[in-house]
Amino acid sequence: MKFVCTLCGDCCRASPVSLLPHEDVILRELAETLELPYKSYNGYYMYDRVSGYNLAFSYVMDLVDGKCPFLSGNLCRxxxxxxxxxxRSFPYIxxxxxxNIDSYNRVVYATVEYGLSLMCPVIKKDRSVLEKYSELNPGILSEYMPYEYDAANEMERIRSLFLALLSTLWRLGVVELEPGRPGAPVYNLYLFLTRHYPDLPHILKVDQVTKRLAELKAYE
Known part of the structure; x- marks a missing residue:
């Protein structure tokens, strides 16, 4: 038994989309290029006393007229x-x-709990079988949905990379972190880190997306 997306588009209409910080930058530029409406707001943030900014660790893209702005029919533009x-990881989200902030060791880290979304009709259909065999085979999800499972792991690898780089800056005294300070200006963590780690766009392959965007603009 393997998970196969039916392209129903339900996941693109159900709720706002949680993004890593570099993804908000990418999608905003994509929307501008394609002349599509785009609305997002920052999620969790921590305050840096040195720069005076709340550094945004995540973003949320709002639906527009009840759907993802990049949805065309039931397909992703x-x-x-x-x-x-x-x-990419849906319905494993x-x-x-x-x-978490460890002020003594100057480390920021995340703990993430994953699960299957019953919003997906395929998961609703396969739920009883998955529950039946999950105790016998804890690794069943990696076999049932290898692409989605790998995407989730990659998402957490990148989240951990952001936090590891920020923690290094903290230990070097470049930043001084504390819980978020309401009212302070918000700065995208990815953009902040690129000031200190100029190779980050290449590491995250953002430069490849930028190239595709340039080609798209030239084509139009």
């Missing part, structure tokens, strides 16, 4: 340009993301 990790 940016499938071959850049698809957010949470869309984070149920809870908790960011």
């Amino acid at each position: 940016i499938q071959n340009i850049y698809k957010p990790f949470i869309c 984070p149920r809870q993301v908790k960011y």
Whole structure:
């Protein structure tokens, strides 16, 4: 038994989309290029006393008229340009993301709990079988949905990379972190980190997306 997406489009209409910080930058530029409406707001943030900014660790893209702005019919318009990790991993998604501050060791880390979304009709159909065999085979999800499972792991690898780089800056005294400060200006963590790690766009393959965007603009 393998998970096969039916392209129903339900996941693109159900709720706002959680994004890693670099994904908000990418999607905003994509929307501008394609002349599509785009609305997002920051999620969790921590305050940096040195810069005076709340550093945003995540973003949420709002639906527009009840659907993802990049949805065309039941298909994704940016499938071959850049698809957010949470869309790639769906219906295996984070149920809870908790960011933690270890002030003594100057480390920021995340604990993430994943689960299957019953919003997906395929999961509703396969649920009883998955529950039956999950105790016998804890690794059943990696076999049932290998692409989505790998996407979730990659999402967490990148989340951990962001936090590891920020923690390094903290230990070097470049930043001084504390819980978020309401009212302070918000700065995208990815953009902040690129000031100190100029190779980050290449590491995250953002430069490849930028190239595709340039080609798209030239084509139009």
